[in-house]
Amino acid sequence: MALGIQLLLIFQALLPLTLPEQSFCTEEDGGWRLSPYSAVQEEEQCTVDKVDSSISYAEFLKQYAYKRPVILKGITDNSEFRSLCTKQNLLQEYGDRLVRLSTANTYSYEKLDVSFRQYVEHLLKPQDVNTLGNDTLYFFGDNNITEWGLLFDKYTPPPFKIPGTSGAYSFGIAGSGTGVPFHWHGPGYSEVIYGRKRWFLYPPDKTPEFNPNRTTLSWLLDTYPFLPEEDRPIECTIRPGEALYFPDRWWHATLNLDTSVFISTFLG
Numbered sequence: 473m474a475l476g477i478q479l480l481l482i483f484q485a486l487l488p489l490t491l492p493e494q495s496f497c498t499e500e501d502g503g504w505r506l507s508p509y510s511a512v513q514e515e516e517q518c519t520v521d522k523v524d525s526s527i528s529y530a531e532f533l534k535q536y537a538y539k540r541p542v543i544l545k546g547i548t549d550n551s552e553f554r555s556l557c558t559k560q561n562l563l564q565e566y567g568d569r570l571v572r573l574s575t576a577n578t579y580s581y582e583k584l585d586v587s588f589r590q591y592v593e594h595l596l597k598p599q600d601v602n603t604l605g606n607d608t609l610y611f612f613g614d615n616n617i618t619e620w621g622l623l624f625d626k627y628t629p630p631p632f633k634i635p636g637t638s639g640a641y642s643f644g645i646a647g648s649g650t651g652v653p654f655h656w657h658g659p660g661y662s663e664v665i666y667g668r669k670r671w672f673l674y675p676p677d678k679t680p681e682f683n684p685n686r687t688t689l690s691w692l693l694d695t696y697p698f699l700p701e702e703d704r705p706i707e708c709t710i711r712p713g714e715a716l717y718f719p720d721r722w723w724h725a726t727l728n729l730d731t732s733v734f735i736s737t738f739l740g
């Protein structure tokens with residue numbers, strides 16, 4: 473690829489994206505969005521199938537459950553859960569509770585316990601492009617079910633289960649530009665309650681090119697633009713009202729385009 477095109481791709485990826493003004497009222501963003509700019513953009517073309525609530529369970533099992541990712545649109549109503557996840561409400565209910573943060577690298581062994589208020593007021597911020605994943609703290613999962621159970625009871629997961637599995641939740645909140653680099657595990661769903669999350673996926677037999685200690689953001693800027701067409705991931709950005717399903721052992725990496733509140737349902 474010519475150097476000029478490579479520079480243009482990097483420039484485009486860095487170009488701030490102006491969001492529509494209505495996005496900034498607190499009802500729309502639950503009080504979470506910290507900045508009117510997002511450091512990174514949505515993909516040019518979403519390459520994950522999207523289906524609406526007319527899909528049957530039989531069709532889900534046949535077409536997607538064991539074969540490929542899919543985004544289910546409008547399949548559950550989580551408006552009550554969403555109203556409980558505003559910044560003001562969560563700080564009021566959980567501000568003094570401890571949350572466990574993990575580093576945002578593929579093999580994340582470092583953990584840090586801080587109060588939820590300390591996380592929200594001091595650590596929740598946009599990703600610094602020069603900071604490594606193993607030096608970035610991410611709040612996702614490790615949730616104390618006794619403390620967060622009342623909130624999780626109000627969440628309605630996507631209705632389609634994989635036979636022989638049951639669901640376990642991982643809840644998180646993270647700044648724009650943050651995310652988890654490529655990894656894989658069992659099947660599950662991911663939903664954003666506030667914000668947007670860009671997903672990158674590869675089938676189990678196609679190991680992506682990535683550095684496990686670098687952030688998804690640095691992968692997007694340094695690796696993604698130079699991938700030949702056939703090595704590009706399947707990708708899409710999800711927003712509230714959409715649930716992304718990833719099958720067993722599919723590689724995936726995430727990137728929060730805004731400050732995001734999100735929940736995964738792991739089917740194990």
Ligand SMILES: O=C(O)CCC(=O)C(=O)O
Pocket residue numbers: 612644651652660661662669724726727734736
């Ligand atoms: O939501 C995220 O940023 C991480 C989600 C993820 O990697 C997962 O659900 O396995």
